[in-house]
Amino acid sequence: MYYIALRMLMGDTTKYLALVFGLTFSTTLVVQQGSIFTGLLRRTAASIETVPQADIWVMHPATRHYEERKPIEDTAALRVRGIDGVDWAERLYVGNGSAQLPDGTYAALQIVGVERRSKVGLPMPLDIGNSDDIDESDAVFWDNVGIATYAKVKAGDVLQINDRRARVVGEVTAPRTFTSNPTVYTVYERALEYSPGERNRLTFVLVHVKPGYDVQKVAAAIREKTGLGAKTADEFFWSTVWFFIKSTGITINFGITVMLGLIVGIAIAGQTFYTFTVENTKHFGALKAMGASNGTLIKMVLLQAFLVGLIGWGLGAGLASLFGMRITSRSLVAFLLTPHLLTLSFGIMIITVLLAALVSIYRVLRIEPAIVFR
Amino acid sequence: MMQQPDNSSIAVTLRGLNKGFGSGSTRIEVLHGVALEAYFGEILMLVGPSGCGKTTLLTLIAGLLEADAGSIHVFGQDLERMTQAQKTAFRRVNLGFVFQQFNLVPTLTAAENAAVPLLIQEMPRRKAVARAAETLERVGLAQRINAYPRQLSGGEQQRVAIARALIASPRLLICDEPTASLDGETGEKVMQIMRNTGLTKDRCLIIVTHDNRIFHYADRIARMLDGRILSVERPPETAQRN
Numbered sequence: 382m383y384y385i386a387l388r389m390l391m392g393d394t395t396k397y398l399a400l401v402f403g404l405t406f407s408t409t410l411v412v413q414q415g416s417i418f419t420g421l422l423r424r425t426a427a428s429i430e431t432v433p434q435a436d437i438w439v440m441h442p443a444t445r446h447y448e449e450r451k452p453i454e455d456t457a458a459l460r461v462r463g464i465d466g467v468d469w470a471e472r473l474y475v476g477n478g479s480a481q482l483p484d485g486t487y488a489a490l491q492i493v494g495v496e497r498r499s500k501v502g503l504p505m506p507l508d509i510g511n512s513d514d515i516d517e518s519d520a521v522f523w524d525n526v527g528i529a530t531y532a533k534v535k536a537g538d539v540l541q542i543n544d545r546r547a548r549v550v551g552e553v554t555a556p557r558t559f560t561s562n563p564t565v566y567t568v569y570e571r572a573l574e575y576s577p578g579e580r581n582r583l584t585f586v587l588v589h590v591k592p593g594y595d596v597q598k599v600a601a602a603i604r605e606k607t608g609l610g611a612k613t614a615d616e617f618f619w620s621t622v623w624f625f626i627k628s629t630g631i632t633i634n635f636g637i638t639v640m641l642g643l644i645v646g647i648a649i650a651g652q653t654f655y656t657f658t659v660e661n662t663k664h665f666g667a668l669k670a671m672g673a674s675n676g677t678l679i680k681m682v683l684l685q686a687f688l689v690g691l692i693g694w695g696l697g698a699g700l701a702s703l704f705g706m707r708i709t710s711r712s713l714v715a716f717l718l719t720p721h722l723l724t725l726s727f728g729i730m731i732i733t734v735l736l737a738a739l740v741s742i743y744r745v746l747r748i749e750p751a752i753v754f755r
Numbered sequence: 756m757m758q759q760p761d762n763s764s765i766a767v768t769l770r771g772l773n774k775g776f777g778s779g780s781t782r783i784e785v786l787h788g789v790a791l792e793a794y795f796g797e798i799l800m801l802v803g804p805s806g807c808g809k810t811t812l813l814t815l816i817a818g819l820l821e822a823d824a825g826s827i828h829v830f831g832q833d834l835e836r837m838t839q840a841q842k843t844a845f846r847r848v849n850l851g852f853v854f855q856q857f858n859l860v861p862t863l864t865a866a867e868n869a870a871v872p873l874l875i876q877e878m879p880r881r882k883a884v885a886r887a888a889e890t891l892e893r894v895g896l897a898q899r900i901n902a903y904p905r906q907l908s909g910g911e912q913q914r915v916a917i918a919r920a921l922i923a924s925p926r927l928l929i930c931d932e933p934t935a936s937l938d939g940e941t942g943e944k945v946m947q948i949m950r951n952t953g954l955t956k957d958r959c960l961i962i963v964t965h966d967n968r969i970f971h972y973a974d975r976i977a978r979m980l981d982g983r984i985l986s987v988e989r990p991p992e993t994a995q996r997n
Binding site: 671 | 810813814817819820840843844845846847848850852854856858860861862863867871872874875876877880931
């Protein structure tokens with residue numbers, strides 16, 4: 382009977398293609414928009430991931446996420462170093478500024494200052510240049526996203542960052558941030574010179590925990606003994622991501638698009654599937670008359686629905702992946718397709734075809750086999 | 756073909772059948788106390804003008820509708836006491852159908868269409884289609900087993916429908932106007948196949964028809980009018996044949 386179901390479905394080429402198209406479109410929309418959503422979310426916290434040496438991020442107790450930076454006293458690093466279990470603790474400055482480019486135009490940028498000695502926080506390996514070059518006078522590393530966006534900047538160029546001289550001595554692969562502004566890396570002290578003055582200037586203290594110590598317990602000890610905020614890298618990553626999910630419109634905006642994809646999928650698939658069932662009413666009636674049970678007919682409809690769903694999902698996910706591969710290699714669009722998202726889109730597809738099939742199943746169950754004699 | 760009737764040769768027994776549709780002032784009584792028997796080894800034709808209740812009667816015999824009153828025994832089993840699921844299972848094993856509009860699935864080949872009853876009985880597809888090819892050969896369609904319904908003439912489609920009705924070896928064949936959509940010559944051919952291939956001593960054919968050109972294929976003819984059986988007679992040609 383499953384064979385009959387498949388032949389009934391695929392024999393009607395127009396409706397079969399319409400069903401597959403509807404579900405492909407729906408899945409493409411869900412996966413593509415979902416991937417951009419997860420890509421953007423990851424960018425909100427990407428800077429945290431690029432410092433894998435740091436087990437703990439120490440910050441102002443009021444700081445909730447990476448983009449919300451309340452400076453702390455410069456001596457905080459010293460106090461943290463005194464906590465039992467801390468292997469090393471290094472200062473990190475993160476701030477914003479603007480740079481006048483060689484051609485006279487301006488670019489908003491993120492300024493990151495790292496410890497001169499350890500250079501913790503400087504993305505490694507470097508694309509161009511030597512990490513020791515950062516010690517040179519006015520030296521900065523310009524990130525390759527910035528290079529891609531502002532192609533006029535290259536190693537050897539001289540810029541004005543917040544009206545102070547900066548010389549590009551190399552290129553790094555910096556994490557793409559939520560704002561996609563370019564990032565310049567320099568030593569901590571020079572980063573402070575580039576930035577407008579405040580009483581406290583230190584943004585984060587990056588902590589590495591001694592082997593054998595529990596990271597959570599060390600973070601708790603830092604909080605308790607310094608009064609500062611201290612989160613494990615993982616906690617800080619997720620608190621940043623969740624802040625953007627809960628406190629910005631990004632989730633609603635993308636949610637609306639995903640919902641639209643779902644509605645379009647259900648509408649096209651449901652309507653086409655129902656028409657398909659209505660047009661096959663006589664055949665379903667004949668099958669019932671010949672002894673096919675309701676259970677068999679339900680299985681036939683479900684098989685038809687899940688088959689087109691599976692094909693539509695596969696094509697849709699494939700198209701979205703293709704889009705992602707093309708777009709991420711050529712532009713700044715955030716695109717992160719995760720196994721979780723694929724699983725979720727598969728679940729959405731199951732719900733879509735189930736809803737589409739339910740209407741048809743209801744119709745099939747109500748068919749009186751006696752209609753074959755009318 | 757037909758034997759002298761006795762209890763063991765009775766395939767279908769109808770007693771006091773009433774059936775109506777609708778309710779209140781719009782209710783129409785279609786059948787009034789119908790009593791009839793059909794025997795193994797015979798072709799029983801139900802004839803009469805449109806609206807006389809012959810198709811309703813056929814539908815009740817097939818267990819596709821429930822009677823308001825009376826009893827329907829098929830092969831000694833009381834259909835009115837069966838649940839819907841039991842009736843479905845009963846039809847699957849014991850009944851074959853030939854419809855006026857053939858009701859072939861357009862996306863299946865002739866062999867696949869003929870194999871449907873076996874597939875409903877969950878026979879593996881290859882085996883079922885092979886059996887269907889043999890059955891199609893019996894109805895003269897050996898060369899057309901891979902043709903789709905749209906590639907077949909009306910007569911060929913009805914022969915596929917007959918093959919489908921016969922393939923699971925049912926003991927009762929229910930035929931609704933099997934020649935109504937066919938020209939006279941093709942109708943004759945179809946009836947010859949029904950008589951020569953479909954009818955056996957342990958099978959009963961009940962045919963609803965308007966088509967008086969095929970009456971001579973009947974062993975008995977039950978004439979209906981206004982929901983009642985007026986007469987049950989043997990056509991002269993049948994008497995000569997026997």
